[in-house]
Amino acid sequence: MLHKVEGLVIRTNDYGETNKIITIFTRENGKVAVMARGAKRPKSRFASSAQLFMYGIFVYQRSTGVGTLNSADVVDSFREIRSDLKLTAYGAYIVELVDKLTEDNTRNPFLFELVYQTIVHLNEGIDPDIITRIFETKMLEVAGVTPALDRCSLCGNPESHFVFSMRHSGVLCSRCKFEDPYSISIHRAVIKLLRLFQHLDLKRIGTINVKQETKDQLKEILAHYYDEFVGVRLKSKRFLDQIDKLYRE
Numbered sequence: 001m002l003h004k005v006e007g008l009v010i011r012t013n014d015y016g017e018t019n020k021i022i023t024i025f026t027r028e029n030g031k032v033a034v035m036a037r038g039a040k041r042p043k044s045r046f047a048s049s050a051q052l053f054m055y056g057i058f059v060y061q062r063s064t065g066v067g068t069l070n071s072a073d074v075v076d077s078f079r080e081i082r083s084d085l086k087l088t089a090y091g092a093y094i095v096e097l098v099d100k101l102t103e104d105n106t107r108n109p110f111l112f113e114l115v116y117q118t119i120v121h122l123n124e125g126i127d128p129d130i131i132t133r134i135f136e137t138k139m140l141e142v143a144g145v146t147p148a149l150d151r152c153s154l155c156g157n158p159e160s161h162f163v164f165s166m167r168h169s170g171v172l173c174s175r176c177k178f179e180d181p182y183s184i185s186i187h188r189a190v191i192k193l194l195r196l197f198q199h200l201d202l203k204r205i206g207t208i209n210v211k212q213e214t215k216d217q218l219k220e221i222l223a224h225y226y227d228e229f230v231g232v233r234l235k236s237k238r239f240l241d242q243i244d245k246l247y248r249e
Contacts, residue, residue: 003029003060005058008116045072053119055077056073078119086128097139151171151173154176164191189210190221
């Protein structure tokens with residue numbers, strides 16, 4: 001059966017001397033893996049489309065295992081991401097996170113739109129740190145481990161002075177913070193941004209100016225939370241951290 005889908009290439013693997021298996025995150029069918037025959041040949045009709053971040057219209061033949069790519073019409077190659085090492089690192093992290101947290105052939109058009117808009121904004125030059133933190137925050141819902149941010153995760157107190165508790169999966173108020181001696185003091189701006197990130201529509205994002213200190217704590221909190229509750233180990237995350245350190249020196 002032939003399927004025509006809108007999709008973004010999120011992973012590529014060489015297969016044999018001339019072929020590639022590409023993983024496409026699609027609006028219609030979720031994550032699918034297809035064989036792009038001959039894609040490693042320079043003159044192949046799939047040479048350009050079987051690369052990371054390629055967005056377009058793909059037609060493939062579905063089988064019980066890996067499908068077969070029949071045609072690909074690239075709509076956007078996201079050239080700015082592909083030509084900038086730092087943006088490439090951010091993009092690689094985002095698509096690997098999608099790959100690790102999603103099942104094959106599970107339709108989720110809302111998630112597709114999130115992934116697509118995230119890559120678009122990276123390509124357009126919006127602060128990659130903030131775009132990535134927004135994406136990480138939203139992907140916690142996909143992983144089924146959304147933290148409690150609007151009120152105390154123990155008593156439900158909606159006060160604004162909180163600490164962050166890994167043990168209790170969210171914020172704790174001034175009365176409950178002693179329930180976790182390892183809770184993390186957190187800037188009020190960080191809590192406000194995390195709450196905003198949970199509900200923000202990326203299509204409506206404007207200019208977000210965030211102090212470096214706030215960015216650093218956002219990154220720290222989310223990294224610890226992912227380690228504690230998601231537990232994915234990504235090569236792209238290590239590479240991104242190395243690139244980030246390099247650019248700061």
